[in-house]
Amino acid sequence: MTQLFDQFYNFVGTDINHFPIFAIVTLFLGAFIIAIVGKLNKTLRNVIVFIVTIIPFLLMLSLIKPIMIDGGVINYWMGNWAPVGEWAIGIGLEVDALSLFFGLIVTLAVFIVAIYSFTYMNRDSSLENYYTLFLMLSGALLGLVLTGDLFNIFVMIEIMTMTEVALTAFRVDYDGALEGAMKYMVVGSLGSSTVLVGIAMLYSQLHTLNLAQIAASLPSHQNAVTAAAFAFLFIGFASKAFLFPFHPLEADVNAVAPASISMIISGVITKCGVYAIIRICYILFQNIELPAVSISVTLLGAVSCFICVTMAFNQHNFRRLLAYHSISQIGYVIMAVGLGSMFGLEAGLFHAVNHTLFKGLLFLTAGAVQYATGSADLDKLGGLVKKMPQTCALFLIGAASISGLPPFNGFASKWMIYQSVFEKASETGNFVYVIVVVVCLLCSVLTLASFIKVAQSVFFGQLNPEFNKPEVHEVPVVMQIPMWILAGLCVLFGVFPNFIQKYFLTPAATAAFNVTNYIDTMLGQGTAAKAGIQQTEIGTVSSIGCWQPVSWLWLLLIITCAVCLIAVLGSNDNKKHATALNAEEKVSDLVGVKQSGAGRLNNVAADASLKGVASDHLLSDQELIIISRDRTIEDEVLAGEDPKYENFFSGEKSEFSQVGGSDLFWGFKHDMRHYFNFQKDWHSGNVNDYTTYGVAAIAVTLVLAILFL
Amino acid sequence: MNSKSSKNLILIISLIAILACGVSAAIKMANSAPTYDGTGTDVVGLYDDPSTYDNSGADGVASVMVNENNDKTAADNVVYSVVFNYRGYDTLGESFILIGAIAGTMAILRRDKRRGSRKIVYYRKPADNSKASGAVGMEAVGDNDLSTNQYKRKPVIVRCSVSFLMPLAIVYGWYIVIHGAMSPGGGFQGGVLAAGTVLLVYLAYGLTGVRKAFNPSLLHVTETLSEMTYVFVGLLGIFGAMNFCFNFVLSGSEETAMIMNDAVGYHVMAGICCLLIIMLEALGTDEVLPDNGSDNITEKRKAVAQ
Amino acid sequence: MILVNYIASFFLIALGFYCMAVKKNLIKICIGMGIADYGANLLIVSVGFNPGGTAPIFTMSELTQASFFVDPVPQALTLTSIVIGACTTAMTLSLVIRLKEKYGTLQADQVRRLRG
Incomplete structure (x- = not known):
């Protein structure tokens, strides 16, 4: 095996430098080919998409050895416009371990999504446009992470924004698709404009656009303009990462x-x-060491994390809830990145890749549920475990990962984040980091609670009669394969975090700190030293603390106890419920059926006594007979329902009264209603307001940057 | 209401802060050295003998680019060199955006489910203005009611001048494209000028005329092909054992940038045409002649005569 | 002299942001996006200006020993960003066309089914 690899690398030789541009161009060429021939033949189209998405992934994989393991950096000057003197006149690709790390994330996700799309999108029309846009989006993302030129980053971000908007609005008849796309277009263009302004300001001071050269000359050109440029660039990129405002x-x-x-x-x-x-804070401006930047970025992460996790509580739409959780997890990543320590960055990178895996898995299961049932409304779904057992299992893996339960990957990376924040807190003695730790833990608990709610609302509970039909079944196997790949990776990354840390995280984090190497590879040896950039000492790599068997044992014990407790309580509740309602069951059912027949309110008579109910509703014997006949018909319709899932229901079998997302934590939500109402007021859905927040964020960052940098 | 006023307050304070920071940064930027101080460069000498450049005193990338321009590229226009040679990869990305915009617009504006894909809703002025209906006092007319050529044409002056201007616009656009290497211009500017023909046709003959004159799907395919030409020219550099976008046929006044330029010119022309046609189709309305079928112009002429 | 350009460009950017944040009409929001973009373009192209310089083209009949060039790079960047801005506008307008059909309004505060 090793020999095979050696042979491969010998065969390739220095041509390995062409791999990054090949990977980018393959995706774009694929987009063009699809634009031309995509209309003709469905199979041909799918084959082309498969080929052009797997090639970049393989190319990125083949770069692991020279870059991640051997610690090399690929520099590639477009059109052989190598630097003249110290000025980089051309556009260069610069692939260090950090770029490759994100390149791997991009290509893996793109490959998985491409397979998933084959079946998932088959009910839509105009698919050649979908694949053209999708491949262009992937190419832009890959180009963004591999490039070494600031303006090229802007161009790639613009391609990304444009295609993303078009893809969001792709299902034009889906309710709200156009609205979401419009909002992203407006606020996204705000972000793009700020990036452009930042680039212009940097160019006016440094007369160059190359990242390495900017990194080399920035320390000697620090002034108000570069500080403002930092603020503009930071907010522009933060808007692409959907951070707090x-x-x-x-x-x-x-x-x-x-x-x-x-x-x-x-x-x-x-x-x-x-x-x-990461690129601008660690390599370009090298200001993550400054306490002001570090604390601001960490706090930004903490605020995003907290606000989004509480916003997720209020959601009734499956995918909207997942989206808020997504930002909350990105908040974790930014929190860890902002620490500016080696271990913190590793933790952030690990959580970033884990987030791609488990959030991808969750979104794909949400898509599968929507594909099968046609709905993503938590109040309508329910009991799908009987219909889609595999999807349910996949969802549970994803939910356990995002909530940070061992042995899944979310546990390992969250542990690393806690550990790094602890280390930073004890190192600096700053009170802010203590608050951040508390916020971290609180958010983790809230995430778990939120996913219990989703599991209850979608997969457990009572099955909505609307979905109790043969058309609602497990999704095709082509859609399951990508989900199982992601689930498998979730478990693998959780079980072997030390392996991941050794081969992926440490090289990537080292590359982010190794500014001199970044500059020297691009512009020739000694440039960094001439520019007065000292080799920052690369912090020692701490090991992950999550493999201590004792803590593991304790955690498992606690979790087992908790599960047992819930199970015991649940079964008690069930029994009591069953005996108490036994007598009334029949009539209340009947009343329910009758009322549903009459189209009236459904939720009555649950705890009324038998007599009272009968007299209240003035049921004559004849009516009772008619209703019981209806009831038998209804029973046939609802065949396959299991009363053991009905502990949340008030004895009414005939009417679907799902305990929706809004009800499971209604007490908590009632207690916190002022906060939630406040949030609802500010998340008004008006694009003007979102723009206002964006403008406010720009202003705050600008003022902070000019004051502190 | 309270949150609304607080939002306004936030907005005003933020805008003032941005302006204040911007102005302070602007003063600082205006006082700093220019990005390219060309006063020391002897441009006439560079033109006469391209190899006499000296990069030792360069104060920015632009300085190196100007110095090396005549030696390393075949273009007189340095902006053109920057666009297609030094930063050819950015130009590639920029034309990807155009393709993305076209594909996105096609996806957003597609109406296969609800209406026929290529159908115009014709409107006309009702015979008596009192029972005006429809959007702007027009009444809708089905497609079937029309015989050919009954759609309303614009006045004869507009039609004549469009017939005169249309070839001129295309020729002028391509003049700008082809002379990009030695005068202000290039693929993007010329392509956009040439694409103006769609608007000219729309002005004179309406949507029906645009539909007769242009074939958007053919335009879309050819512009994608021209973009692929660009990428293949770039890839040829790799197969010539050099890097992507390498300028491998540089000799005298010829270079790969010329092919790229023409490809981009055609791409932009066809792309913008395509974009305009898609958006005009989205409006999907055209005006037809009034009921009696007589020409507007003759009526007006009569009215004037009376 | 060039300071006026810089200040004007920041003013345009702020004006564009104001338009996007205050105007209710989606077409006006689109115009605001355009204005902010033009502000950024003006900033870039002004960065490359050098008082007294000529266009960076080697046209022999017009160049003299004393003439010198302005910076060509920002002009190329502006070219790129203008095309990007045009594409953005086209995309936004097509979204607006469909939004108007679907929601029957152009008012941004009525286009908010997604909220909370």
Whole structure:
């Protein structure tokens, strides 16, 4: 095996430098070919999409050895316009371990989404446009993470925004699709304009656009203009990562886009924003060491995390809820990135890749549910475990991962984040980090609660009679394969975090700190030293603390106890419920059926006594007979229903009265209603308001940057 | 209402802060050195003998680009060199955006489910203005009611001048494209000028005329092909053992940038045409002659005569 | 001299943001996006200006020993960003056309089915 690899790398030789551009161009060429021949033949189209998405993935995989393991950096000057003197006149691709890390995320996600789309999108029309846009989006994302030129990043971000908007609105007849796309277009163009302004300001001071050269000359050119440029660039990229003031957009976009695109948006596009933020903070401006920047970024992450996790509580739409959780997890990533420590960055990167995996999995299961039932409304869905057992299992894996339960990947990365924040807190003694830790833990608990709610509303509970028909069944196997791949990776990454840390996280984090290497590879040895950039000492790599058997044992014990307790309580409740309502059951059912027949209110007479009910509703014997005949018919319709799932219901079998997302935590929500109403007021859904928040964010960042940098 | 006023307050304060920071940064930027101080460069000398450049005193990327322009590229226009040579990859990305916009617009505006894909709703002025209905006092007329050529044409002056201007616009557009290497212009600017013909036709003959004159799906396919030409020219550099977008046929006044330029010119022309046609089709309305079928112009002429 | 350009460009950007945040009409919001974009373009193209410079084209009949060029790079960047802005506008307008059909209104505060 090793020999085979050696032979491969010997055969390729220095041509391996062409791999990044091949990967980017393959995706774009695929888009063009689809634009021309996509209309003709469905099979041909799918084959082309499959080929052009797997090639970049394989190319990225083949780069792991030279870059991740051997620690090399690929620099590639477009058109052989190598730097003259110290000026980089051409556009260069620069692939270091950090770029490759995100490149792997992008290509893996794109490949999985492409397979998923074959079946998922088959009910839509104009699919050649879908695949053209999708491949262009993927190419832009890959180009964004691999490039070494600031203006090229802007161009790629614009392609990304444009295609993302079009894909969001792709199902034009889906309710709200156009609205979500419009909002993203407006606020996204705000973000793009700020990036452009930042680039112009940097160019006016440094006379170059190459990232390495900017990194080399920035320390000697620090002034108010570069500080403002930092603010503009930061907010522009934060808007692409949907951080705090931009988070309503992600919810709007993800709720209405096709589920495959939702996975790309929340799994990859946000990561590209994170990548750009890491790039400007660590390599370009090298200011993450400053306490002001570090604390601001960490707090930004904490605020995003907290607000989005509470916003998710209020949601009634499956995908909207997932979207808010997505930002809350990105908040974790940014929190860890903002620490500026080696281990913090590793934790952030690990959580970023894990987020792609589990959030991708969750979005794909949401898409599967929507594909089978045609609905993503938590108040309508329910009891799908009997119809879609595999999807349910996949959802539970994803939910356990995102809530940070062992042995899934979310546990390992969240543990790393806690550990890094603890380390930073004890190192600096700053009180802010203590608050951040508390917010972290609180958000994790709320995430778990939120996913219990979703599991109850979608997969357990009572099956909506509307979906109790043979058309609602498990999704085709082509849609399941990508989900099982993601689920398998979730488990693998959770079980072997040390392996991931050694081969992926440490090289990527080292690359982010190794500014001199980044500059020297691009512009020739000694450039960094001439520019006065000292090699920052790369922090020692701490090991992940999650493999301590004792803590594991404790956690497992606690979880087992909790599960047992819930099970015991649940069964008690069930018994009591059953005996108490035994006598009344019949009549209340009958009344329910009658009322549903008459089209009146459905939720009455649950705890009324037998006599009272009968007299209240003045049921004559004849009517009772008629109703019981109706009841038998109804029973046939509702065949296959199991009363053991009905502990939440008031004895009415005939009417579907799902305990929806709004009810499971109604007490909590009632207690916190002032907060939730306040949030609802501010998340008004008006695009003007979202723009206002964006403008406010720009202003705050600008003022902070000019004051502190 | 309270939150509304607080939002307004936030907006005003933010805008003032942005303006204040912007102005302070602007003053700082205006006082700093220009990005390219060309005063020391002898441009006439560079033109006469391209190899006499000296990059040692370069103060930015632009300085190097101007110095090397005549030696390393075949274009006189440095902006053109930057667009197609030094930063050819950006130009590629920029034309991807155009393709993305076209594919996106086609996807958003497609109406296969609800209406026939290519159908015009004709409107006409009702015979008596009192029972005006429809959007702007017009009444709708089905497609079937019309015999050919009954759609309303614009006045003869407009039609004549369009017939005169249309070839001129295309020729002028392509003049700008082809002379991009030595005068202001290039693929993008010329392509957009040439694409103006769609609007000219729309002005004179309405949507029916546009539909007769242009074939949007053919335009879309050919513009994609021209974009693929660009990518293949770039890839040829790799197969010539150099890098992507390498300028491998540089000799005298010829270089790969010329092919790229023409490809981009055609791409932009066809792309913008396509975009305009899609958006005009989305409006999907055209005006037809009044009921009696007589020409507007003759009526007006009569009215004037009376 | 060039300071006027810079200040004007920041003013345009702020004006565009104001338009996007205050105007209810979606077409006006689209115009606001355009204005902010033009502000950024003006900023870039002004960055490359050098008082007294000529266009960076080697046209021999017009160049003299004393003439010098302005920076060509920002002009190329502006070219790119103008095309991008045009595509953005086209896309937004097509969205607006469909929104008007679907919601029957152009008012941004009535186009808010997705909220909370």
